[in-house]
């Protein structure tokens with residue numbers, strides 16, 4: 001039987017040579033780096049086919065070949081990563097050899113491809129090396145937000161159900177039914193001041209500090225230490241305003257931790273504060289004002305003074321100063337939240353276009 005020569009197409013990269021032999025249902029026989037033997041169906045029917053090539057530069061001895069129904073794909077590694085001017089040692093191209101335009105790249109395109117692969121590899125390595133830390137951070141934040149969401153939801157649902165059942169009567173015992181959960185959530189919220197310090201979230205330290213300190217003064221100092229305050233309706237309004245925003249804010253953060261974003265939830269997180277924040281500060285201010293005569297009367301936390309100046313300085317003076325700070329805090333955080341809202345919607349619009 002006559003041994004024929006198949007059509008061979010070639011392309012190169014810096015590190016390898018690709019040969020495509022046009023033979024269907026071919027079986028690869030004896031193969032060396034310079035010559036190959038095939039049996040298969042080619043241009044002249046079922047036959048034995050063979051070709052040999054003397055490469056321009058040395059190649060490695062291991063050869064990868066894959067036979068498909070239509071062709072045989074051969075990949076040969078160059079000894080050195082180098083761009084070749086041509087495939088064969090002899091300048092004149094053998095007749096059976098042609099460029100493989102499906103794979104063809106010129107030197108600069110191949111370089112770009114190499115660079116892109118290199119960058120992808122570096123990115124993968126750097127992400128992989130950060131994964132344990134990233135996983136831990138996201139896991140911690142997700143759990144923190146989940147716990148806060150559950151805590152504030154419990155307060156919100158409890159108060160709503162009691163409001164429907166008892167009507168206005170529910171205003172008077174909000175503290176006794178929900179304070180333990182609110183204590184827990186607000187103690188946990190101290191982590192919101194620590195998180196930006198550790199670089200775990202992008203929140204500003206001061207807005208978080210103002211927020212957490214502001215609420216904790218109301219919860220622990222005004223409501224927690226004065227029994228006379230605990231059955232006042234103002235507790236209901238303060239707790240309701242706090243929990244209303246948090247049942248949207250924490251799920252928004254939970255979704256952010258897993259890289260998801262629900263438009264409506266995002267809108268609620270970045271819009272509800274507009275009416276709620278001023279209302280919240282007003283409710284907190286009412287609580288502070290209602291507590292002033294009680295601190296004057298009970299002398300709780302009063303500051304001892306020398307006898308010539310009187311017995312002690314009532315804590316209510318500190319609270320009057322605090323009232324001024326509250327409105328300063330409202331201004332700072334309102335501006336901060338406004339900026340966060342604008343940044344959110346500006347950057348999202350940019351991403352869309």
Ligand SMILES: CCCCCCCCCCCCC[C@@H](O)CC(=O)SCCNC(=O)CCNC(=O)[C@H](O)C(C)(C)COP(=O)(O)OP(=O)(O)OC[C@H]1O[C@@H](n2cnc3c(N)ncnc32)[C@H](O)[C@@H]1OP(=O)(O)O
Pocket residue numbers: 141142144145201202203204207208209210211213214215241242245249253254256257272273276277279280281284325326327329330333337340
């Ligand atoms: C220094 C001495 C202080 C003395 C204090 C004196 C006066 C105090 C007066 C204070 C008045 C307080 C009144 C207040 O109690 C009334 C109310 O709360 S009424 C109810 C309405 N309230 C609200 O709407 C406020 C809710 N709270 C907040 O929004 C935050 O606490 C606040 C710090 C104000 C703002 O949040 P933040 O700066 O974090 O903005 P973002 O939500 O946009 O987040 C920025 C990016 O960080 C990511 N992030 C943040 N936290 C988390 C988290 N826990 N888990 C995961 N990711 C988080 C977030 O996704 C953003 O990332 P990206 O930019 O990539 O989207």
